[in-house]
Amino acid sequence: METNDTIAALATPPGEGGISVIRISGENALTFARGLFHSIFDISKNIPPAQKVLFGEIRDPESNRVIDEVLFTWFKKPNSYTGENVVEISGHGGTQVSATLLELILRQGARLAEPGEFTRRAFIHGRLDLTQVEAVADLIGAASDRALNSAVLQLKGALSRRINNLLDQLLAVQAQLEAAIDFSEEGLTFQSRETTGQQIKELKNEIFSLVSSFHQGKIIREGLRIALVGKPNVGKSSLLNALLQEDRAIVTSIPGTTRDTLEERIRVKDIHIVVTDSAGLRDNPEIVEEQGIQRTRNALAQSDLALVVFDPSQSFDGNDELLMNEVGDRPRCTLLNKSDLEQKWEKKKIDKFLKGEKPISISAKTGAGMPDLSEAIYNFAVKGEQAGESIFITRERHRDHLQQAATALDAAYTNMNSGYSEELIAVDINLAMEHIGSILGKTFAEDLLDKIFGEFCIGK
Ligand SMILES: Nc1nc2c(ncn2[C@@H]2O[C@H](COP(=O)(O)OP(=O)(O)OP(=O)(O)O)[C@@H](O)[C@H]2O)c(=O)[nH]1
Ligand SMILES: [Mg+2]
The missing domain is CATH 3.30.1360.120 (Probable tRNA modification gtpase trme; domain 1)
Known part of the structure; x- marks a missing residue:
């Protein structure tokens, strides 16, 4: 250009x-x-x-x-x-x-x-720098106060400073290694291998903690993605309507009502949320429903949090088992719906799935328990922030480079301990520096720039 x-x-x-x-x-x-x-x-x-x-x-x-x-x-x-x-x-x-x-x-x-x-x-x-460019796009696209806050921090260079600081520290490690390589034969002593190894380990941990902030950062930037899952007729669509406080999804007493996925936006306090309602999971569905169920699986795979809905007013069956298998260990919030009706089974039926989690009793019909559900969603969304991390990685691009830098440092640390030469360790440190530098755009490919700037409108 x-x-x-x-x-x-x-x-x-x-x-x-x-x-x-x-x-x-x-x-x-x-x-x-x-x-x-x-x-x-x-x-x-x-x-x-x-x-x-x-x-x-x-x-x-x-x-x-x-x-x-x-x-x-x-x-x-x-x-x-x-x-x-x-x-x-x-x-x-x-x-x-x-x-x-x-x-x-x-x-x-x-x-x-x-x-x-x-x-x-x-x-x-x-x-x-590139993180600031991305912050400009995020600032423009911010759909919540928290997203705005995070974008402004990044635009002001909070992430750039942290990344530059990592680069400086890696450079210092690199300098130690180079010195040991260049002057090893002259009998000069430098910082011990143990100390350098320790520095590498600390840097690796620092990078990992940034990587793990991505889960939270993504929620801040894009909102929390929630998938409503359960067997047919447990009240998923009714729950979506209750969350939206409007009759958005079709609700009937016939199992298999919802076929296509339906995505809606809600807000819980200042958290921006995208909720997907989809077809109920069951064995032996019809052809159309089968496709719907595939979409349910996709929605589940893309979600940050699954709202797993059971209906204890109906008998417990193989489809509830299927549901538990599909959800597996994913982050979830388990709901027992239709609390206004008589219960046919006890929560202990799903104890092995709950693994200590306390399910929330709700009624999508009367609204009972809905404030508890909102509270649980909110707590899930902000849990990383309470842990004290103030800078969040909000983009996969950053996460991937950090991850690769951490992997390189991990290799460097292992090699250090296994007595490999400084030359070999320096190669991995260099690789880590390249990845960290790429986050700021110190090295970049034109097509990456095209992708990043493609997010902008004309005039920005
Ligand atoms: N009494 C009572 N009925 C409910 C409650 N929630 C949903 N229902 C009823 O349960 C039936 C099924 O509700 P839906 O919301 O369509 O259930 P669904 O899980 O979306 O069902 P599919 O789309 O078929 O998978 C409807 O007749 C609802 O009125 C509740 O909390 N209490
Ligand atoms: Mg439905």
Whole structure:
């Protein structure tokens, strides 16, 4: 992608609004704006004061027709979002006004920006590292206060500092190893192998603790994914409706009512949740139902938490057994529904599945027990935060690099203890450093950038 031309785009959403902002970035940003913007402060002859707002109007240079009254801001490189010369023009928010304005700027010689290209330039000019770029996308997409908070922390460089700190420590270990390699024959003594080994182990543990924050980080960024599972007719769809407080899913007394998966969003306190209702699990289903059950399995596999629904008012059967097998050891919250009806079996029937977990009695019909369920969901969602980790890994990309770095350090530590040479250990330390560096974008592949910037809209 060309990076030395001047780009322009509408930075605000298209359509009618209070204002619309057009952003121009690149060497010629001011030159292109000069022919269009007129105010008491004559920018055709003078450089406008940086980061100060000027009031004036935009005129079509060919007809001299006034297009809009605007506010004009000039950012001189490198003190701008992209690190390049930037002009921002805020006009009245209207579809035609902003289209005409943009058209005039493009006619001066600017090129229409690609999605995310402004942020991409900020990255290329070192204004943001890759974790901060991702944080910009997360900030824009934040659907809850917690997601916003985490994105801001990351944008402010909290994760970058932690990662840079890891890099510094790895570099120090590397230096020790190099010194031992280079000067070993001169009889000089350095830090002992034990001490270096200990440092490697501590770094590995620190990285693992970041890796394990991903579970929580993902919930913060994307919301908690919950799958409602149970045999047919236990009241899964009724429970979805109760959680949503509206009649969203079809509920009937006929087992096998739900065929397709249904995904809905709810909020428990400040937790953003995606709940999926799907077909009841049972043996020997019909063809359509069979497909539905496959979707149930997918929903279960993708969930962070399964709400496992039993109905003790019906007899306990092989489908309840099937359910317990399907759920296995997944994180779950076990529910005994229809508490308003007479119970046919006792909770001890499922003791081997519960393994000490206390099931929650609810009634999707009367609403009994629903506050307990909300509380349990909330506690599950925030449990990692109470453990005190303040920085969370929110992206799989980060998790994967950290995981691989930790694996490399693990190998280095084992080799250290088995008496292997410093050269060999240095190879693994190097590998760990490459992975950690990749998180910040110190080394990257173009297609990775395309993927990351592809998340952005035009104008960002
Ligand atoms: N008394 C009582 N009836 C309930 C309760 N929850 C659900 N039901 C009834 O149980 C029947 C089945 O409810 P659904 O919500 O359709 O059950 P489901 O698990 O989604 O069933 P499938 O979609 O067939 O797998 C309906 O007649 C509901 O009205 C409850 O808490 N108490
Ligand atoms: Mg249903």
